[in-house]
Amino acid sequence: MTVWYALAERLRRAGHAVDWMDGHAEWRCPDCFGHLRFHRVGDGVVARCVTDCRGDPGGRGERIWEAIADRYTAAFDDDADAAALRGRWW
Ligand SMILES: [Zn+2]
Numbered sequence: 364m365t366v367w368y369a370l371a372e373r374l375r376r377a378g379h380a381v382d383w384m385d386g387h388a389e390w391r392c393p394d395c396f397g398h399l400r401f402h403r404v405g406d407g408v409v410a411r412c413v414t415d416c417r418g419d420p421g422g423r424g425e426r427i428w429e430a431i432a433d434r435y436t437a438a439f440d441d442d443a444d445a446a447a448l449r450g451r452w453w
Contacts (some may be wrong), residue, residue, distance in 0.1 A: 364388045364389065364390065364391060364416050364430045365427070365430045365433075366434055366438075367387070367388035367435040368383040368384075368385065368388065368431045368434075369435040369438055370384075371384040371440075372435060372444070372448065373435065373438075373444075375440055375447075376387050376444060385426075390424075392412040392414075392416060392423055393423055393427055393430060394406070394412065394416050394417055395412065395414060395416035397404040397412055397413055397416060398412075398413045398415050398448060399411060399412060399413065399423060400412075400413050408424070409422035410423045410427070411423065424451075425451070428448055429449060431440065432445040432446070432448035432449045432450055433445075435448060
């Protein structure tokens with residue numbers, strides 16, 4: 364999943380139309396790889412583990428974006444672009 368979204372981000376930044384890629388890799392809990400449930404909170408969205416595997420109802424989105432940023436940096440060696448991903452929580 365993180366590879367897919369890192370690639371999509373790279374292609375998006377190169378000017379390609381890649382919105383279609385967002386629907387082809389399912390976001391999973393970074394702890395148990397289980398499904399996530401998405402809750403609207405204020406103006407944003409929080410991704411919570413369906414099984415609450417760690418007894419922590421907090422969102423998983425920020426950690427997922429961190430993993431995507433790490434993958435992006437490892438694959439493309441571009442910290443400036445990866446830094447923009449690290450600030451995301453959804
Ligand atoms: Zn989980």
